[in-house]
Amino acid sequence: MNNRFLDACWGKPVDRTPVWLMRQAGRYLPEYMRVRSKCTFLELCKSPELAAEVSIQPVEILKVDAAILFSDILTPVEPMGMKLDFVPGPLFEHPIRTMADVEALRIPQMEQDVPYVLETIKILRRELDGKVPLIGFGGAPFTLACYMVEGKGSKDWATMKRMMYTAPEVFHALMEKVTMMDMEYLNAQIKAGAQAIQIFDTWGGVLSPADYVRYVLPYTTKLINGLNRQETPVIHFVKGAGSMLDIVKRAGGDVMGLDWHVELGKARDILGTDMAVQGNLDPTVLFASHKIIEREVQRVLDENGDRPGHIFNLGHGILPTVPPENAIHMVECVHRLSQK
């Protein structure tokens, strides 16, 4: 039984720094591509046996200290009444623009509407058999709402921000509804067996700190407070939030996910000893030589020093063209260089 990951989440001492990689089940692995070639991305998310298979692959191949559910943050948004496609980026044909659009959204019944997610978690817990813990995840309300309002990815999220500024009542009604959905979704994952939850706020960092406080923080805080997390740590990852970590901490997560734009030691100084951190190697370092990868792993470990509560990870998802042997090497370096 490898408890390194969960121990580090709670700030307990560990024998070696635990490590996993965001998007560790993904396109860079030929083993993943073999499974993925048989179906679409959404079909893979909705096929518990296949989703479990690709979730386990990186545990065996990379020797990481945690598995993460294979799914997409937008999975629970579709049964709210929004037809979802991937082209290959996410696309909602009918984005949310009015109060009537918000009112038409329904809160899914998780067991009926996303049974494949919960089934994947159950299969994974059985197959992992305590070998490593299983992380569940969801998008933060703001990030989900960004896609729901824009209908797809955006460079500046101007449609979303325009709604925030010019139709705050619509924005807040939407955020309220998405937060309720998210809470039920993540609690259903915990009930099904997820042993930690990561909340991805990929777009929370596109706001100014003042707007983050006004438009995002209340909802993420409500979400985190509403999770059954006595035994299930919550990792809160807000990309691009390096200059407002003190604010993001107020949302109440157990672990702060860090992107690579902030020096990890400085982040720990800001966050204090009562919050663990996860991160934060630049994902492109995995294109470098084994020697440079080792140097950079050592640098991140050095920035943390001997403080407990560090989970090693990339600062964002692993890139699709990374050679798998470099990811394997990175994990090996983390374990070897951090050995007590």
Added chain:
Amino acid sequence: MNNRFLDACWGKPVDRTPVWLMRQAGRYLPEYMRVRSKCTFLELCKSPELAAEVSIQPVEILKVDAAILFSDILTPVEPMGMKLDFVPGPLFEHPIRTMADVEALRIPQMEQDVPYVLETIKILRRELDGKVPLIGFGGAPFTLACYMVEGKGSKDWATMKRMMYTAPEVFHALMEKVTMMDMEYLNAQIKAGAQAIQIFDTWGGVLSPADYVRYVLPYTTKLINGLNRQETPVIHFVKGAGSMLDIVKRAGGDVMGLDWHVELGKARDILGTDMAVQGNLDPTVLFASHKIIEREVQRVLDENGDRPGHIFNLGHGILPTVPPENAIHMVECVHRLSQK
């Protein structure tokens, strides 16, 4: 004679907070579109009379406290031997990938190779006639090199970073050459009459702080130190650098450009009293109502407090779909609310 902008650059007291907008000459103005409809973007950059005309438009329409040369950061890269197109984003058909590519680059003779830029500056100084100061600008070496290596914009700049990590000798040779070019280019602008220089490092923030120190800071520092800037303040704008401002300060600029991801008051605390700042309203706020725009202008002014050395600006370029009357309102708010 309106010296507010230059006085604030030097940290001197001013009667009202000076304000200008990045990309203030641009697509959101019908007056700009009228000129632009007659020619391509590159032709506009290379036509001194037209470039001067669109540079002056926002001074008259918005009542800003500074004009900025209309040009593109890649203008001086083309005569290094790299054919440039806009499709509409920048495109170099033959990107830099090898040491031979770097060696083939030439350092332009500015008077011969980019005469239109220097001529635009001379026309502008004559036509502005001391009404407001004229800002010249260039890309930071790293941002220019990013485009030269990738050949175009990128989401993750992985090709550039791969070169940094796997072929550092090529990377450093390129950065050295681009820095020399940049120095001559910006000094030529100063000689032609630019009264301040803004260095745009749009992509400096895609690196970790450790990589910024290793791969970028030495070159920007060398560039800034090499400018004839006894009477010409240098504004250094590194987008996405909110969590490493202390490091960026070491490059030696007179004014730190701030994007909207950092609280301005916190930035001033980090930077100390000897460095002025420029920023930092989220550009999407200009989609909001006049009331919200005023509230947000007041917030940024409040964050600065009564510290001298603040130039009001957006945290990035004005967006093409902003209603001009909202930009006019923003400038009016800055002047009215900051009046001593």
